[in-house]
Amino acid sequence: MKRLRWYDFIFINLFWFGMNVRNTAVGSFFMPYLVALYAPPDWKNSALSAMSTAGLVIAMIVQPLAGLFSDRSTSRFGRRRPYIMIGTLLDLVFLVAIGLSWNYWSLLVAILLIQFSANISHGPLQGLIPDLVPEDQRGRASAIKALFELVPIALVGITIAKLVSVGELGWAIAVTGAFLLLAAVVTMVTVKEEPLKEKSGDSFWPPMMRVFLMLLGILAGLCIGLLGGALIGGILGLVTWLLANKQTGLIVAVAVGGTLAMAMAVVIGVWAGSTTAIGKEEARQHASFIWWIVNRLFFLAAITSLQRFAQYFFMYTFKIDVGTAAGLFGKLITVVGIGTLAAAFIGGWLADRFSKRLLVSWSGILAGVGCTVLLGTILIPNEWVIYVAGTVLGVATGVFMTANWAMGTNLVPAAKAGLFLGISNLAGAGAGIIGGSIGGPVADYLNLTTPGMGYFVVFAGYAVLFILSAVSLKFVREPKPSAALAM
Template identity: 55%
Template structure:
């Protein structure tokens, strides 16, 4: 087995150092996706197409991420560098990230911003694809719940810091300064990771042919095409509902009802068809059949992330509409909301990781989906009752759901993958990470803009309702994930 000495006796600080890079990565992710991108789009794009523009730019970037991340995971699985399997990819990825952040800082229109986002999606996933292998490489299975809880903490505390610091700096007119701070933190965390994480170099490459395995990464494109088929199927269903509603009601409710149901159906079908097609094409049909729980785990994550990340993506535009405020004011309010979400997330993350080792990871993942659905339903009511306390209440629920999910879902997934191919399998899990923006934002953005033209504000109501449905479906699909027993419970 390809374990290091840490597999035998991880010390308390090993849990921190192994997960340290997730902190820097998510400082960058939250700043770019949650602050920089919507802030620049609000300047570059007209109000009536902003949600569509956001969906388009995120979808284009995430197609790249969906391909690069598993490819880098495969390459890192085979890496025999004396610095270890994963850290060389982290080092190179961050250096390239810094160049892309500089490009974002000087973007002057939508096209230049699109190019910058496409580039940073490529460079960021060089490191992202590799870092996912650290926990299965260095932590024994019975301790991975705790390790994943720390990972969740390292992923989520950046949301709080970006909201408290970066969003406020941008809201006060310091956009370039904010980009420089993000780049500096990202670089510092990478250097600390290179020094503090101890990997034992791989002495020989796995006995798995590289070329066929890398070619199978293109199977992720099959998932994208299947997801597009889901969009067409959902659109056809929505069109049918539209015609029936028009015949029955003869009013403006017909297009809203048809597009709304079509939106929810398209998202649902795209998730199921996209994940199963993409995973089967990438792993091979036989491996997919042998790892059905792993694939349903990805489906669960895609339902959850499609809802949660899309709510975050549209929150700035939503606040600008509901409270009729400028983008600078909305950045500040959005920052306050993310502080509430971040604090609620942190309160749930570490306990969730510990509890998952005791009570079972699948149960807690299901609870997180139910709490998230309730939060989404509370949020959509604020369209008609635009009061900040209601928005903050929704933020508390969504934060608790996110923290619990981050702490438990990853531990569940890591237990389902072959340890000697952790980078490859967990790279495929990016069908959920990258696919979330393509499903939730890529479909939801145009739907929100289209319906808002018919009935202002109703577009947000429809897509938030669809996100609540996705969270409910994330709970339902867990029935198909068979959790492995803890090592102490297995028969030797």
């Protein structure tokens, strides 16, 4: 494997930039904007939740499947780039389909299709660094990758978000497609892969079975969490009904039940999925790693769900239409993106010098504070409150993403790092399923009983998830330096 020059790191990672522009534009702007236009106003959060959840299930299956196919590809163009280009070309078609959608169901079909095509390129893309970068240069390559994952957040906020806010959805889609296509073409031209001479003899099904088992575990955790939350919330609601009145009892039942359901779904889903994927004995021996995934899932479920419902929250708090809310949300994620980017660099430096466990714990608490500040716009609908909340959330997220991953690489057994970290990636996709699928219906139901109550309860619930991410670290034991995974 030959030594790489500085610009090679940019070319190898450039498609991460285009991919994250697409992901942020579609998931954070196009979907919420169009769902608000097509779905009944009182149920738009539930409609968005259903669409997002269905798409994430497809992503959890297609992404590793495409990665496995690319591992075995003998194309003369290389193993990864053909999938990146095919996925991109399909993305362009389905981006147009999003723009041409005329109701909720046509939009749903377009979103499911683009989730399929997007993950055709995403899975193989993850193989470029291991394929092409020498081990002693992978730290620098990974740093560029992280940069290309974070910069698009702020970039979309100051470009595509503004187009959506003034109703220029067509131009917003065109700009998204242009970024994506440019990144794919440059990758095809500049990245040089050695074709695989013969297909791998490794069995295809064991890794795919782990994917299905992890997905089933997360879904089982979701179902058990819903049942447990409904039971406990129902009991507390009944007591409140007897002590106060029916409406208050219903609010308590749904609020407590929804928050408990999310928390239980995270813990049970991760343990169920991990145990079925790696076995009970492995899970018991590496309990700290499983609790690390729980910590990661708590945080990611909260931050991704905040991002998903923020526009509708702003529509209520600022009494504005969906276009104006998209522009306001663009300002928020610009601040969050800049804060995350700055904190990620600081977090890496801190993670090498201080306890990673302590840094991850405080980032969860700080994010909980930021979420609470964002809730303050219900009482003080002022943009400066959003900027303060965005800064706090951005700093917390940047430190978390850096220190949490550094902690995880120290917890995995070196001989099985690929398997264990692969499970954590699947759990990351499950975060959106858990936080969104429960939060949307809870918000809509409570908003019907008392306007704004749903957003207050759900966003407060996400603040609780941030705090629980810190609490879950009580069960994580960092290994001694000699036992850490070699980087």
